[in-house]
Amino acid sequence: MKFAVIVFPGSNCDADMYYAIRDGLKEEVAYVHYTERSLAPFDAVLLPGGFSYGDYLRAGAIAGFAPIMAAVKQAAAEGKPVLGVCNGFQILLESGLLPGAMKRNRQLKFVCRTTELIVENDAIAFTAGYTRGQKLMIPVAHGEGNYECDDETFARLEANNQIVFRYASDVNGSKGRIAGITNETGNVLGMMPHPERAVASLLGSDDGLLLFQSMLRNWRETHVTTA
Numbered sequence: 001m002k003f004a005v006i007v008f009p010g011s012n013c014d015a016d017m018y019y020a021i022r023d024g025l026k027e028e029v030a031y032v033h034y035t036e037r038s039l040a041p042f043d044a045v046l047l048p049g050g051f052s053y054g055d056y057l058r059a060g061a062i063a064g065f066a067p068i069m070a071a072v073k074q075a076a077a078e079g080k081p082v083l084g085v086c087n088g089f090q091i092l093l094e095s096g097l098l099p100g101a102m103k104r105n106r107q108l109k110f111v112c113r114t115t116e117l118i119v120e121n122d123a124i125a126f127t128a129g130y131t132r133g134q135k136l137m138i139p140v141a142h143g144e145g146n147y148e149c150d151d152e153t154f155a156r157l158e159a160n161n162q163i164v165f166r167y168a169s170d171v172n173g174s175k176g177r178i179a180g181i182t183n184e185t186g187n188v189l190g191m192m193p194h195p196e197r198a199v200a201s202l203l204g205s206d207d208g209l210l211l212f213q214s215m216l217r218n219w220r221e222t223h224v225t226t227a
């Protein structure tokens with residue numbers, strides 16, 4: 001399976017994502033610059049954390065218009081898995097691939113610590129290896145992680161099972177303690193916590209590795225070769 005890690009000006013978790021795939025998952029991975037226009041050779045797209053364009057206007061707002069985003073939207077439309085972590089999640093929101101928006105954390109402070117997450121949806125490619133209700137220890141590091149959407153959108157997210165992860169307790173004021181959501185077809189996932197920073201017990205937790213392993217397992221199941 002071939003993973004693309006998109007690099008925007010100001011990305012700072014691109015290397016973490018790259019090593020999680022190369023050394024944690026042991027699959028093929030390459031950096032793709034934000035000025036590129038095709039993701040055709042890749043099976044999955046990863047939007048890493050960071051401060052793209054210095055978080056100017058709003059985090060992710062400018063990156064949402066970067067040249068590569070048309071290819072990210074095409075990959076999503078083709079059903080390829082697209083994962084946005086932290087700033088990557090913010091970019092997915094700003095580009096309209098996921099509904100809602102991020103506000104500054106309620107406490108108006110950057111939060112950098114390990115959080116406890118609850119798996120709410122274990123039926124999508126990213127979470128099939130977990131079980132619903134399972135608790136995960138995954139770190140967060142963000143200033144704008146306070147998820148907001150209107151009540152109608154929130155009701156739709158709940159009804160469609162699009163809330164994938166919730167914080168076990170309030171971290172940043174996020175509506176419904178939302179930590180991660182998916183699109184209606186389940187192939188685009190945005191999450192504020194960093195699974196790529198939790199891929200080995202040496203890092204304090206390997207609870208994030210199963211997310212990447214689930215992506216790989218799903219891809220193998222749907223791309224059977226009979227050579």
Ligand SMILES: NC(=O)CC[C@H](N)C(=O)O
Pocket residue numbers: 013048049050051052055059085086087088090141142143144145
């Ligand atoms: N690690 C990240 O991606 C966090 C940066 C992010 N732009 C923020 O809200 O602070």
